Amino acid sequence: MEENVALLNEELILMDYGANNKEELLRGLGTILREKGYVKNTYIDGLLEREETFPTGLNTPGVSVAIPHTYAIHVEKPVILIAKLNKPVVFKEMGSGENDVEAKLIFMLAIKNPDQQVITLSKLMSIFSKEETLLEIYNAKEKHDIYLTLKKVLEEDN
Template identity: 30%
Template sequence: MLKEYLCDDLVFLDKEYKNYEDLLTQVMETLVSENYVEKEFQQALLDREKEFPTGLQLDGYAVAIPHGGSQFVKQDFVSLVTLKTPIKMNRMDDPEELLEVDVLFVIGFSKSETHLKSLKELMVLIQDPKVIDDLKKGTSIVSIL
């Protein structure tokens, strides 16, 4: 299911950003210009991240799955971002703790059913250290999915 929502123009590998806001600003340029979302989607993600962080500490690595703002989604998508240098994000299950995140899946779905199914698939995917390592090395996301 995930691979039908992930397009080449939404994969950003080995990028460098100062922080989460900087990352979102850059990714949003593509999301808006390619008609995936309305510009308000960025603020919706920022607001949601402050209230409900999406950073996940896994076995030896941290991943984040920013999502929300379904009312601003025009076309369902999954965007993959891998970073040269990790950015700090708050941990989902302990919001006071900061994590060093270097793999993010920015997702947007207009329907909650599709959103939940995709989140479940992503949760399985990100728990495999080999998959995360392959993503960081730039291995084709489509072949991994």
């Protein structure tokens, strides 16, 4: 699964990131990806539109997460941005779109190949089902520790 590991970039693991609401969070994180050349100028609008139609919040065990993403047309180079928030941001729950999710960890995907997006989402879902792993990521004090934990999980075979 080295394609998934290649999506990790330690400089895109943000510690103690702050935003007052979902739109501010998505715009801020999207701007970081745009400034670093990972996504096109259309990425943020695509992200906001898709989040309204297909919410990405997950009430996962231990730490709630959100996995905002949009379509490949908005992506220049594939990557996953991880943000550990200094306070939760409310997302709507994936699937139902009704319940609120107070997300503390954000896994923002910028994936160019739709097949890889399915594989990556599947790998991330396996992480999200493990309370211990999520807590390890959330409680990490250093970017490098988060990177190593995710790398290990993404390298594992399903």
